[in-house]
Amino acid sequence: MRTYAEYLRIVEDALSGQLASLGEIPALLYEAMNYSLSAGGKRLRPVLLLAACETLGGDVSEALPFACALEMIHTYSLIHDDLPAMDNDDLRRGRPTSHKVYGEGMAILAGDGLLSAAAELMLRAAVAMGDLRGVRAAEAIMRRAGVTGMVAGQVMDVTGEGSEPTPDKVDYIHRHKTADLLTAPIEAGFLLAGADEGQVALGCEYGLRLGLAFQMVDDLLDVEGETALLGKTTGKDAAVGKLTWVAVHGIDKTRTDAAEQVRLAIAALKNLPGETNFLKTLAQSTLDRVQ
């Protein structure tokens, strides 16, 4: 097993090249896609995919197109999410958002392009692998990114804004908008490593718990980060009436719920073969952000 920094380097070194490998892309389209794709960030999803694959003895180089595809999907969702018709954000990771730089039309197309490129990369890799592991991994990623997964969560998030926050609604949004795209790399990574059904189920349980903890911590940071920084007790989520865990359950319960989800994530790793320390440490570190 490698360190987070090592996986991160593998992903960073590969992203633009994987995109360019698809062939003759119009220069402006490539530039717009790569602008958002190269904006950095933790690369949590592709790192998780590589680590999950290697945890069960899979091959990192074989998993790399799938890891890059997943980051492209994450990036497309951010570009579309930032559009004026959605969250209307001007800044992302300290840089102007895609539509501020390239205009709304190109931002929509850059998002469409990244989603298409992700599917194409995975399919090309699956053809080259010659067995069904790649197809199954691609299916898992597209399912969790799609209309019963991330897109479903996004729809409920957008249409839920300003509505009465209920535990069910927030749970649905967290499971689909966030946890599905953190479960995808575990499911796909395990499938690429040739895991059996029981192992995949445990991996998905880990991903779900990690994803829920991750989003609870994000909700806390939106409140507490703003509090520390701006001296007010509500952040952007509350201002626009977002359905968050904190809005439904309050700060204290969100904190204990996040810790419980991390405990469940780690518990799911117990019956897995291989060196699961990387995944365990990563789950634990989720809580560091609010401690």
Added chain:
Amino acid sequence: MRTYAEYLRIVEDALSGQLASLGEIPALLYEAMNYSLSAGGKRLRPVLLLAACETLGGDVSEALPFACALEMIHTYSLIHDDLPAMDNDDLRRGRPTSHKVYGEGMAILAGDGLLSAAAELMLRAAVAMGDLRGVRAAEAIMRRAGVTGMVAGQVMDVTGEGSEPTPDKVDYIHRHKTADLLTAPIEAGFLLAGADEGQVALGCEYGLRLGLAFQMVDDLLDVEGETALLGKTTGKDAAVGKLTWVAVHGIDKTRTDAAEQVRLAIAALKNLPGETNFLKTLAQSTLDRVQ
């Protein structure tokens, strides 16, 4: 072989069900996607896919998820294309466009959802098939719909508006924005039928020529349809400075070029086994629209 009407019925009967088969989709998202998907039209692309598959002895029921996926991709491209930031159209096939009914945010998400659903459907079908035919067919469709195909053509179309029309630019837009998504069903249908490399190449040549003829005729209709109907000699394309074949080559040459492309399409069918009459007749009928 069946008739166009028979293939059309198979597609119409399957579309909504294929979408719903993906699982628990939020009601509003399903409604928005299905609103555009069920708006009718010729269903040229899915019909072509089924017919191409059957021409080479393939199984229509096996090809159906791929045919429906292709129509979902076509539909997503129309929804995004109609957005205010793109072509800003209020009507499509006589009904209000998606963003007029559901708002821009939902229209963007409905498009994202349809593209995701298309990839997911094909991958699920490919897993069920158990060999590589499905993966290869899905790869062909996503490649031709993606950043070196339809999305590339769309980018050049959007950024080219109002610029100097040159033969190269118009040829690029026609090849990618239109012909790639008419070649995709032939390539995928042939791959699903287990065609060899030479047969696939002939099918792609047919699709390219059919697609170019189809777009030339569309360009003619935009001019001549408007002329007959409104008594003016320029249609919407010219009004917004679209790069069309007519704008570059004039009406007479566009007419003869379209006929020549149909001739080339039919010539490509000559060395194929199976009953190619359906594909031949379909190519010929392209010209009927302007005769």
